[in-house]
Amino acid sequence: MSESDAVLIKPKDYKTSVKPIWCPGCGDFAVLSAITKALAWMKLAKEEVALISGIGCSSRLPAYVDSYGFHGIHGRVLPLAAGLKVVRPELTVIAAGGDGDGYSIGGNHFMHACRRNIDMTYIVMDNRVYGMTKGQASPTTAADWDKSKLTPHGTGVPPFQPLSIALAAGAGFIARGFSGDPNQMSKLIVEAIEYPGFALIEVLSPCPTFRPEQKEWKHQVRQAEDIPLHDPVQAAEWLAADDGMSSGLIYHRAHPVWQALHEVGSTLADIEQEFRI
Amino acid sequence: MTQHNNISIAITGSGGSGAVTAGLILLEAMAQAGFYGLMQRSAGPQIRGGESAVMLRFADHELCGPADVFDLWLALDWLKVRRFVDEIPLHGGSQIISDPMIGEPPAEVTGQQAAFIDLSLKQTAATVEGGRVNMVGIGVLAAMLGLSVATMHKAIQKTLSDKGKAVISASLAAIEAGMRLVPSGSVPLTANWQVATGERWNISGNEACGLGALRGGVRFVAAYPITPASDMLEWLAPNLEKIGGTLLQAEDELASINMIVGASFGGVASLTATSGPGLSLMLEGIGLAVASETPITVVNVMRGGPSTGIPTKSEQADLNQALYGPHGDAPHLVLAPLGISDAVFTTQWAVCLAERLQTATIVLSDQSIGQARAIVSPVPETDMLCTRQTAQDIDGEYRRYTLTPDGISPMAIPGTPYGMYTADGLEHNEKGTPSSMAADHNVQLTKRSDKLLQTDYGEHWAEIAADDEAVADYLLLTWGSVSGVVSEGAGRLRDQGYSVTVVAVRLLMPLPLQQMKNALSGAKKILVVEHNYSAQFYHYLMSLGAIPQDASSLARPGPLPLRPGEIVTTMTGEQHE
Missing domain, CATH: 3.40.920.10 (Pyruvate-ferredoxin oxidoreductase, PFOR, domain III)
Incomplete structure (x- = not known):
């Protein structure tokens, strides 16, 4: 046990003094609180936690948590987190970011992280808009949303279905949280950290600046009661029927976790022997 | 001779x-x-x-x-x-x-x-x-x-x-x-x-790079298959396992470069290997390593370019990209092995320099080294300072990017109490907090640049083969894989009675300018030799003022290899054989 582990840590102790750049009313504040609450509840030593992110409003989160962190480049949060976890399996690795970062520019990594199943938690703060670049459509934006100058007639593209895709790609822990329900979110984060493997939490996190209509989410989101499901076919049907506003742990199933294999016992001199004539 | x-x-x-x-x-x-x-x-x-x-x-x-x-x-x-x-x-x-x-x-x-x-x-x-x-x-x-x-x-x-x-x-x-x-x-x-x-060894250039990486302490590799680098990865995968390391096959080069940045952030010396198209995809990640001061090594086994180019044949045409690829002012290191045996040393040195200087290092091997196999004398271990400065027993506020005389800030590795910080590709202050202020930008730009420029790279920056004569008739200046051919050409020129110096550069960036000037001093005729179409090395040296205006260039693209007779012909104007 390390020194900083000895005293009981409160949620606020996991916060740094850096002031978030987020707009007033941003759903990401609640996610930050839910993370610190989960860490405190689990009594995780600050130095044993690493928060990894890409680029976007929500990806600023690591700087606000007093753990180790890496604010990387756009879309590459999952590989960055995977590299760390593979070499330091004892750390609690939490990846975080937004819908653009995770599902658009990072979409390929998203699928492969689901199937690779390295033991980490991935929190996606989905507000269905690019906030940092001032309000363009994201992959989860509805096809007819025409408020962006970049796509004045709407994108004309059906929104990305992250949870269905995660399921198809082999993720074994799929949950949806809502920034309006921070207690549920904390609980989901704890469960995700405890899940051995890749755990996805999609968080409905409203953007009051570019999507003010998302204020209505608090009337639309409801905790689902018939979950978690453990059968992938049932989960696929459930997700296909869902309107995207049901929250909770949706799918939970054990999958083999990717781990590095070591034989050990050899030295470099042993390896060099193979070159000898 | x-x-x-x-x-x-x-x-x-x-x-x-x-x-x-x-x-x-x-x-x-x-x-x-x-x-x-x-x-x-x-x-x-x-x-x-x-x-x-x-x-x-x-x-x-x-x-x-x-x-x-x-x-x-x-x-x-x-x-x-x-x-x-x-x-x-x-x-x-x-x-x-x-x-x-x-x-x-x-x-x-x-x-x-x-x-x-x-x-x-x-x-x-x-x-x-x-x-x-x-x-x-x-x-x-x-x-x-x-x-x-x-x-x-x-x-x-x-x-x-x-x-x-x-x-x-x-x-x-x-x-x-x-x-x-x-x-x-x-x-x-x-x-x-x-x-x-x-004793002698039977070793390929790609294996030699792999061995150098292991000697340098690399214990994590993430990579995506690409010709002609794949057999380095196939050699590394089982051998890393034997000594407690890991190779992870990534979904693409964007993933592999970021995986090694993440692993290195975790305290483990990390490397990826690729070829031109992969290096193009990795450039943003290399910039991240530079900005966040996370040590990584990228081995680029060059092939004919541009675009998909000639995947199975050799060329030294990625020099410009290795030197100038990352956006912004992104000081990093570029090295090139001078042959198959030297790939062991150069790769080890590259890893050591990355670790010591907390930056990104690019190693420019190529197909003519990587996929070639040679019978050579065993390559002895070289003692090098490979340690990364880490922060331990942290007392008081930890400042990840604190200013030090040599520009190298002790790095807290996750798990270290009181060392919590967020590494960032955003410009930041000494503590690591994002900052867009001019003062922070200037200070950190200077820090990242100076830590490379102030380092004494010693004598390994180049191999210099000079005759006894005080002033050489001919000076052949080259880099990387073609150094062997140039040396053989120089031998023939010496047979013809010329005094010849060969300077084969291993550390391309930062180029130790004073040492280069000393090596070139007095040479009557300088020829810069390289295996690409546009004379990238020659123009790089010209831009630095490292060679005189009357230096000439022998630059020829692949896929045909340069041959020693071409060196002789170019210098003397006589046809060989």
Whole structure:
């Protein structure tokens, strides 16, 4: 046990003094609180936690948590987190970011992280808009949303279905949280950290600046009661029927976790022997 | 001076003819017999069933590159051989070994001066159960080279160990049958060669890079397959496991570069290997390593470019990208191995410098090194300072990017109490907090630049071979894989009575300018030699003011290799051979 582990840590102790750049009313504040609450509840030593992110409003989160962190480049949060976890399996690795970062520019990594199943938690703060670049459509934006100058007639593209895709790609822990329900979110984060493997939490996190209509989410989101499901076919049907506003742990199933294999016992001199004539 | 006692042999064949296997066996046999060798490869575009050629050179001393011309050419068949004709220059005394039964050689071959040795390779193979033409052909070459049956046994046992007993005995029988095709009493081509008694290695350039990485302390590799780097990864995967390390096959190069940044952030020396297209995809990640001061090493095994280019053949055309690729002011290191053996040292050095200076290092190997295999003296371990400065026993506020005299800030590794910080690709202040203020930007830009410029890289920045003369007539300035060819060309110029200095640069960026000026001082005629179309190295040196205005350039693209005679011709204006 390390020194900083000895005293009981409160949620606020996991916060740094850096002031978030987020707009007033941003759903990401609640996610930050839910993370610190989960860490405190689990009594995780600050130095044993690493928060990894890409680029976007929500990806600023690591700087606000007093753990180790890496604010990387756009879309590459999952590989960055995977590299760390593979070499330091004892750390609690939490990846975080937004819908653009995770599902658009990072979409390929998203699928492969689901199937690779390295033991980490991935929190996606989905507000269905690019906030940092001032309000363009994201992959989860509805096809007819025409408020962006970049796509004045709407994108004309059906929104990305992250949870269905995660399921198809082999993720074994799929949950949806809502920034309006921070207690549920904390609980989901704890469960995700405890899940051995890749755990996805999609968080409905409203953007009051570019999507003010998302204020209505608090009337639309409801905790689902018939979950978690453990059968992938049932989960696929459930997700296909869902309107995207049901929250909770949706799918939970054990999958083999990717781990590095070591034989050990050899030295470099042993390896060099193979070159000898 | 020029070292004689060497012979160059080409083996060509269409897909499945076993040219590459033949080359590997002959290389191993010559090694067993106490000689040195080099085997370079040329392949067509096919995955399987394509034509291939191996270019062998043997000697009683260590070799560093191809010769001008081939003495022997074993043609297993003539299918698609036109693709290789340019790569197999011959001379009046060259001999082509083939079987009239396999068909007529094309006009490009018959039009040359070489003599044909017609042998019944096919019929001889048919006399042995499971016998193959390539093995009969090796038998012929073995007998001409003076190799014994016992030596061929050893070479076959070692090279074909995983093929099973039946294949081994059939191969041996076919080789012996081939040996009998050469009249007994012929004087072996290696008759007056010295036999080495010391230990030697049989190692490829890609393996040499891999070994250098392990010696440098690399214990994590993430990579995406790409020609001609893949066999480095295939060598590293099992060998990393043996010493407690890990190789992870990533979904693309964007993933692999970010995975190694993440792993290095976790405190483990990390590397990726790729080729040109992969390096293009990695540039943003390399910039992240530079900005966040996270040590990483990227080995780029160059191939013909641009775009998909010529994946199976060599060129030194990624220099500009390695030097200038990352956006913004992103000081990093660029190194290049000077040959196969040197790939061990240079890669180890690159990893050590990345760790010590907390930056990104790019190693520019290429196909002519990576996919070549050589018999060389063992590469001894070199003591290097490879340690990363880490923050321990942290007392008070930890500042990740704190300013220090040498610009290197002790790095807190996750798990270290009180060292929590967020690494960032955003510009930041000393603590690591994002900042867009001019003062922070200036301070951190200067820090990241100065830590590289203030380092004393010692004597390894280049290999300098000078004559006793105070002032050289000719100074040959080169880098990376072509250094061997340049050295051989210099030897011939010395034979002609010229005084020649060769400066082969290993550390391309930052270039130690003062040392470069010292090395060049007084040279009467400077030639910058490189294997690309646009003279990238020459222009780089010009931009730095590292060479005088009257320095000239010999820049030629791949896929044909540079040859020593070209160096001589360029310097003296005389035609070689």
